[in-house]
Amino acid sequence: MQLYNTLSAEERARLIDEAGKERLTLSFYAYAKIEDPKKFRDDLFIAWNALDALGRIYVAHEGINAQMSVPADNFEAFRDTLEVYDFMKGIRLNVAVEQDNHSFLKLTIKVRNKIVADGLNDDTFDVTNKGVHLRAKEFNNLLEDPNTIVVDFRNHYESEVGHFEGAITPDVENFRESLPIINEQLQDFKEDKNLLMYCTGGIRCEKASAYFKHQGFKNVFQLEGGIIEYTRQIKEEGIESKFIGKNFVFDHRLGERITDDIIAQCHQCGKPCDNHTNCANDACHLLFIQCDECKAAMENCCSTECQETIHLPWEEQVAKRKGLQVGNKVFRKGKSEALKFKKSGNLPDAPLAKAETKDIRQKIKVKKILIGKAEHYYSKSKIAQFLIENNGLAVGDKVLISGPTTGDQEITISQIFVNGAFSEAAKAGDQITFELPFRVRLSDKLYKILDSENA
Ligand SMILES: [Zn+2]
Ligand SMILES: [Zn+2]
Incomplete structure (x- = not known):
């Protein structure tokens, strides 16, 4: 079996x-x-x-x-x-x-030992003695109550791109850290305030609510099903979203847009942006926010050091890593001195910008034809592989690579490897590879740009 x-x-x-x-x-x-x-x-x-x-x-x-x-x-x-x-x-x-x-x-x-790493000794309290579960509408109503304190039980990189209005967003990397911090901060409010908590899918709050009740909080409430279920309900029932921005998710998309408010900044240039990415230097892989311009200029790296590293021959990169405390271990998860505009702790509620809607994007007239799809990305050598399914491609052509995670990336083709040999052009049915500074995802679409005029 x-x-x-x-x-x-x-x-x-x-x-x-x-x-x-x-x-x-x-x-x-x-x-x-x-x-x-x-x-x-x-x-x-x-x-x-x-x-x-x-x-x-x-x-x-x-x-x-x-x-x-x-x-x-x-x-x-x-x-x-x-x-x-x-x-x-x-x-x-x-x-x-x-x-x-x-x-x-x-x-x-x-x-695993636990389904949520909480650092708690469960014998000390009853995990089934949880807080009152709230639906989206009830949650919104309680948010309006001046007697309510709302706490985000997610990590700093999650709350940075989206959170509920007025929420306390602890500067923590994991759930375990947030429990004592919040307990300490809210010591004086145990008796009379409503403690309203939320997380991504509800699992963390389920435990947190039992913990806070055990700590003596009298009025403990949690968003049932977390932000994910909240989003479904506000759409279905036409309720106003009190959550602003993006909901960070742990699959490769790294975020789902809930409202078009952008509340975070590009960590490198400070312009409004809420797209998380991982540093292209595999030895670093830092999670950070980067705008399209910085992505292009920095080749998807978090720092000039990482950018230099990715251009070294692969053997040198490996040699450089040996014996070094590299990668995620150097930084607190998602934190680095190199990121000037990283925010955590007290986060603003006011949106910095509005996300472009699809309609606006369509106004940029780019005449293009679909010629193929991505098949593979060799991240170590930064080589992308595509299958040409339609029309053809030649050196000097401008292409658009587009996909849900990749976004829309334009580049000019300077060299192509066709069916195993360098060539000036490729036709339908050819499998091609070329160097590409950013990762492509399987099935990203490859378009040839015929003529572009920004309207
Ligand atoms: Zn930027
Ligand atoms: Zn890096």
């Missing part, structure tokens, strides 16, 4: 594209008492693998926490696999607003 992944991410992405079926990105969690997490894990793997379900899932004695991508056609069958367990009967599945067939490319189910 197969209990682990056998396909690479690339192979999986190709299969998904070939199948051409819509997939749903969803998440759910449940606290429960699970006697044998290992067996639970194996049973889930067998059931889900058969349904072509993918994702990142943690199981523990205390429950399950799952982020997944499921073929839309198998959605009901998938739900049936959950209904088998008493503690997941009728469970709500948070379906993401924006769909992306490549949100997860593997099925990874891990057995």
